[in-house]
Amino acid sequence: MQSASVPLRHASEEPQEFPFVASSLQSPKPMSRRSSLLNSSPASAQVLFGKAWQGTEEELQRKHEDEQRAYGDKRELLIQSLDEASVLVKSLATFNQNKWTVHYPHQLGVSTVADAPTPPHRAASSPSTPNARSAVKGARQAPLRRSASMFPEEAVAGEEQESPARPSPQRTYSLVDSPPAPTLSKDSTPAHPLSILSLDLKMGHPSTSTAQLPALIPSLSLSTLSQLLSRRLTTSLSHISSLRTRVLDSSSRVLVTGDLNAGKSTFVNALLRREVMPWDQQPCTTVFCEVLDASLNEGKEELHAIRDVEKYDRSNPETFDVFSLEEVYDVQDTGDEYQIVKAYVHDGRAPVSEDEPNPSFIKNGLVDISLIDAPGLNRDTLSTTALFARQSEIDVIVFVVSAENHFTLSAKEFLWNASREKAYVFIVVNKWGGIRDKARCMRVVGEQIKQLSPATWENRAELVHFVDAAEYVEGPAEVSVEEPSAFDHLEQSLRSFVLLKRSKSKLAPAKHYLLNLLADLSTLASANVVAANDELSAALRELERIRPIHERLSAQRDEVEEGVDRVEETVVESVKSAAWSRLERALNYIAEGKVVPPAESTIDADSRQVFEGTDSFDGPTELPPYPGVWGIWEWANDVKKTLVRALEAEVRAAEDDARFETVDGVKTVMNDLGDKYLPEDGETAGEAVQQEQAKNGRVFRPEVMFAKRRRGVGRLAARGVSTGLGLGSAGLGVNWSVTDFDVSFFDMFDFERMTSHGNALRGRKEHKLIEDDVVEKGTLVGLGLGSIGMVGSRIIGIKGTMGSLTRIIEMLGSKQARKWAGPVIGVLTVGLVVYVIVDLPRAIPRNIGRKLQLSLSPPPALLSGSSSASSPPVTFASAHSDRIAREVRKVLRLAGWDLRERFRAALDKSAAERKEVEGVVARAEGALQFLEEFEGKVREGQSHVKVIDLD
Numbered sequence: 001m002q003s004a005s006v007p008l009r010h011a012s013e014e015p016q017e018f019p020f021v022a023s024s025l026q027s028p029k030p031m032s033r034r035s036s037l038l039n040s041s042p043a044s045a046q047v048l049f050g051k052a053w054q055g056t057e058e059e060l061q062r063k064h065e066d067e068q069r070a071y072g073d074k075r076e077l078l079i080q081s082l083d084e085a086s087v088l089v090k091s092l093a094t095f096n097q098n099k100w101t102v103h104y105p106h107q108l109g110v111s112t113v114a115d116a117p118t119p120p121h122r123a124a125s126s127p128s129t130p131n132a133r134s135a136v137k138g139a140r141q142a143p144l145r146r147s148a149s150m151f152p153e154e155a156v157a158g159e160e161q162e163s164p165a166r167p168s169p170q171r172t173y174s175l176v177d178s179p180p181a182p183t184l185s186k187d188s189t190p191a192h193p194l195s196i197l198s199l200d201l202k203m204g205h206p207s208t209s210t211a212q213l214p215a216l217i218p219s220l221s222l223s224t225l226s227q228l229l230s231r232r233l234t235t236s237l238s239h240i241s242s243l244r245t246r247v248l249d250s251s252s253r254v255l256v257t258g259d260l261n262a263g264k265s266t267f268v269n270a271l272l273r274r275e276v277m278p279w280d281q282q283p284c285t286t287v288f289c290e291v292l293d294a295s296l297n298e299g300k301e302e303l304h305a306i307r308d309v310e311k312y313d314r315s316n317p318e319t320f321d322v323f324s325l326e327e328v329y330d331v332q333d334t335g336d337e338y339q340i341v342k343a344y345v346h347d348g349r350a351p352v353s354e355d356e357p358n359p360s361f362i363k364n365g366l367v368d369i370s371l372i373d374a375p376g377l378n379r380d381t382l383s384t385t386a387l388f389a390r391q392s393e394i395d396v397i398v399f400v401v402s403a404e405n406h407f408t409l410s411a412k413e414f415l416w417n418a419s420r421e422k423a424y425v426f427i428v429v430n431k432w433g434g435i436r437d438k439a440r441c442m443r444v445v446g447e448q449i450k451q452l453s454p455a456t457w458e459n460r461a462e463l464v465h466f467v468d469a470a471e472y473v474e475g476p477a478e479v480s481v482e483e484p485s486a487f488d489h490l491e492q493s494l495r496s497f498v499l500l501k502r503s504k505s506k507l508a509p510a511k512h513y514l515l516n517l518l519a520d521l522s523t524l525a526s527a528n529v530v531a532a533n534d535e536l537s538a539a540l541r542e543l544e545r546i547r548p549i550h551e552r553l554s555a556q557r558d559e560v561e562e563g564v565d566r567v568e569e570t571v572v573e574s575v576k577s578a579a580w581s582r583l584e585r586a587l588n589y590i591a592e593g594k595v596v597p598p599a600e601s602t603i604d605a606d607s608r609q610v611f612e613g614t615d616s617f618d619g620p621t622e623l624p625p626y627p628g629v630w631g632i633w634e635w636a637n638d639v640k641k642t643l644v645r646a647l648e649a650e651v652r653a654a655e656d657d658a659r660f661e662t663v664d665g666v667k668t669v670m671n672d673l674g675d676k677y678l679p680e681d682g683e684t685a686g687e688a689v690q691q692e693q694a695k696n697g698r699v700f701r702p703e704v705m706f707a708k709r710r711r712g713v714g715r716l717a718a719r720g721v722s723t724g725l726g727l728g729s730a731g732l733g734v735n736w737s738v739t740d741f742d743v744s745f746f747d748m749f750d751f752e753r754m755t756s757h758g759n760a761l762r763g764r765k766e767h768k769l770i771e772d773d774v775v776e777k778g779t780l781v782g783l784g785l786g787s788i789g790m791v792g793s794r795i796i797g798i799k800g801t802m803g804s805l806t807r808i809i810e811m812l813g814s815k816q817a818r819k820w821a822g823p824v825i826g827v828l829t830v831g832l833v834v835y836v837i838v839d840l841p842r843a844i845p846r847n848i849g850r851k852l853q854l855s856l857s858p859p860p861a862l863l864s865g866s867s868s869a870s871s872p873p874v875t876f877a878s879a880h881s882d883r884i885a886r887e888v889r890k891v892l893r894l895a896g897w898d899l900r901e902r903f904r905a906a907l908d909k910s911a912a913e914r915k916e917v918e919g920v921v922a923r924a925e926g927a928l929q930f931l932e933e934f935e936g937k938v939r940e941g942q943s944h945v946k947v948i949d950l951d
């Protein structure tokens, strides 16, 4: 095999452009295989790496070793960063799940730094600003990458990994629960505020376009967003895990492709230093053939011909056909039957070691490289190979071009597309030895590479190699460390390039993913610091409002009790004394035989209407007219009825007065005390108490008071006495009524006024009789008190009259007296009779009234035996005033009870509110603490990732 002679002039034209050309240029003569090998070795590293390398061979070797070590270090750092990120994501997920609903930031718009009116402030510095939420974040760099993909990380893992960091636009965020602030919106299209953790809102809404998704965010509830975020965090965790596996994966795939017959198989064999792939002058590679180290197949050298690569499982023989290495030609002849053939082979060289200057290419200790020999490119295979090359597992594309043919159209098309996708392509210009005008060939090939893959051209010193692969299939006879061959350098460069590409293909996606994820976490943390601050300040404001209320309520608990008791006592005492005075006064009128003047009532007619449902019972205003002596008996009865009715009307009036006072008392309890002690809750305190009463089935209806008494209208006095005296009902005069009250003959005359003796005697006797009756019956006022009184009066009247007559007759003992006795007596009798008859209209009401008074209010002397020493004597007035007071107390007690209940409920409510708000404060404070620590850790994580230099 000969290298073409190249005129020296060409050497001066293109001396440094390609690594190994110089040696060839300096050796224009035909060479033997051995001499060609030696002469194709670069004279120096400067020659080998052209302008890019200025060091010695030793330094070059060290450079490659350093690259490999650096790769290992970077891989280690990335693994640590992935683990850190995993911890952060887990802690945020737990925090979101258990401690605090993480708010999803809603991006309002994007504006450039230049046109941003004012830099957004970190809201933590102004937590009390109400609109802090609308201007959240800006100091912290927002996530930059946006992807329309459902899985942005995939996009990041793919093309975007190569992109340099874009300048950071200034973004404004708000939280989803705050209304959009139009002034902040610079462009109308909202974008995802997050990249990796952007919510997958399309789930369940297949019709929704991706562009609409961010606009949907504000319409979702906080908890829904939080749940969606939680899902994204989980997805992120599993992606971190797969990235970790990928970073740890030591395998790398190199696709060797190129024109038909360019020498691809020969090149693979040269890298293996043995003939494994089929080669021929005619096209013979029809199936992709991947060469792997036999150690991956338990050391066995064999071919696995695979029909469905997706199902291939080395441990399952049913998923492939086994052939020996020697059958490789036969397998290639099968055409389309197999998708790929995996060739497990032993490399002709040892793995990398201190003593091995040129170790195995496919098994070098750091990266296990598999070489894929592809069918030659033509119209039929172009698309298949392009598809294969696009696979993310392909780390490096080695394009073999025959120096004899340069690039064909198919080759150009492939190289053009591959350069777009992978940027760099490793180019092997093969069969270089046979080229006569090497300089020209180099120039032409160089021009083509420059056009097809500019990035490759820029790095031509390392990426473009001119070799004779065929010369290395059997391996060089001798390897010189000082003067490595062009192919040795190709191998070194390719190995470095594989490592570099591995950094790009396996480490860079992890780094970019981490940077984006950490940026998202930072955005989330910042936005949530704002939210937590807002929540905290709102809760503190609420606590400021609630705490004094609760403290006041707690302090007023006893005051309420006392206040209610005081109102109750005051009203009851007032009602009681008013009723007593009224009835005492009434009795005095009655005793005088007079009707109580109605004007004395404190309630006017209009006010009475208030108590709807109460019986109207207007008392008589005057006694019936005196009909003359012949109708005296009937009249006396009418007088008696009138007086009793007048008394009844007074009792009624006392009750009405009590109702009014009770209404006032209830109002005082409900409104005054309520207003004073109950917290305003959108309703008046009175309403609150009424609600409490309604809740308890109690509504105050004044007309219902004293309803029991009305059942016995017409028997008022007796019922009042019997009830008022606390004697029970059985046989204690409950049947005594106006109808039982008989008017006697003696009621016609006012003997009491005629003689004070008679009056005193009668009083004594009456009292004695009542006393006897009390003693006899063992009661204070016995059965038929009134009747006894009446009977007593009658007896006293007869006795008194007889006594007077006897005394008169005794006076007649003297003669003189006897002489005048007859006419005097006659005159006196006539006068007396006349007087009595004339006095009747006054005497009858007075007598009846006195009898009523006596029967209803016995003098204390009569009652002393039956009353306990400490208790005041029970009278008609005291009995009724007690009864009325009891009723009033009952009502007020209920009103007070309702107020107390309401107060207690208000106290409980305020205690619960306080507890809840204090809980919110504690939660927000806890959240703030977590988030601030979290932010710090994220920042730390970001700095760890940023220092991993993969460029």
Ligand SMILES: Nc1nc2c(ncn2[C@@H]2O[C@H](COP(=O)(O)OP(=O)(O)OP(=O)(O)O)[C@@H](O)[C@H]2O)c(=O)[nH]1
Binding pocket: 001, 259, 260, 261, 262, 263, 264, 265, 266, 267, 278, 279, 280, 281, 282, 283, 284, 285, 374, 375, 376, 377, 430, 431, 432, 433, 434, 467, 468, 469, 470, 471
């Ligand atoms: N002189 C010379 N001939 C070579 C070199 N490399 C390959 N050949 C010859 O070129 C022919 C094609 O080689 P292959 O390795 O089969 O080429 P290929 O690209 O794999 O062919 P297909 O895959 O079938 O397209 C064979 O006859 C090789 O001997 C080389 O470096 N120098």
